[in-house]
Amino acid sequence: MTDDHSQGSSLFDHLLELRNRLLAMVASILVIFLCLAYFAKDIYRALAKPLVEVMPEGTNMIATHVASPFLAPFKLTLVVSIFIAMPYMLYQLWKFVAPGLYKNEKRLVAPLLFGSSFLFYAGIAFAYFVVFPLAFAFFNSVTPEGVVIATDISSYLDFVLKIFFAFGAAFEIPIAIILMCWTGFTTPAKLREKRPYVIVSVFVIGMLLTPPDVISQTLLAIPMWLLFELGIILSSFYRKRATEEEVSE
Secondary structure (H helix, E strand, O other): HHHHHHHHHHHHHHHHHHHHHHHHHHHHHHHHHHHHHHOOOOOOOHHHHHHHOOOOOOOOOOOOOOOOHHHHHHHHHHHHHHHHHHHHHHHHHHHHHHHOHHHHHHHHHHHHHHHHHHHHHHHHHHHHHHHHHHHHHHHHHHOOOOOOOOHHHHHHHHHHHHHHHHHHOOOOHHHHHHHHHHOOOOOHHHHHHHHHHHHHHHHHHHHHHOOOOOHHHHHHHHHHHHHHHHHHHHHHHHHHHHHHHHOOO
């Protein structure tokens, strides 16, 4: 009876801690959003800059829905708030799971949690500074004669957010590879053997996740391949280090 009661109390304590940490995550997003809300239009203007710079002179973005000029900037600001709060949210997640991890697991998980946020930001930055200018310039160059470019602000926002998430997720490849090798699902040697299939796969994924133009597809596929190679190198290091620790113990 006492054991059941203690187990129930322990479960309740874990659920209570989880709730508190989730509330802290939501609160962090809300605080950042309130701080950025005043600059919502400026944030959207910065997001639209890669497209606006290549649009024909005299053309502008449009709003096809009554509430779009108000909702689109605030929707973007909310997403930006989540992006900014991500390191803090990962920290809260780490504090929740850390007590249940072994010492060698803590050494692996902590760098991976914060490394994953860095790679996600890197993917978004790559999309904004490299992919967007090239892709939008390409779209503008192939526009049929007589067609006026007037992109809807809500459609543009949905488009760029999909690209951001696609590149952010794609840049997580090294983390995924390290985890797969660490759990024994595969090994760096096996991944090297599958390199030709991986190269083909990343171009197929690039085709599915990006607009239907060769530039965007290639700009996603090549980084994915390079990140795959980086993941193999890092996973080899982690496996070697984990083996040395097991031997020393």
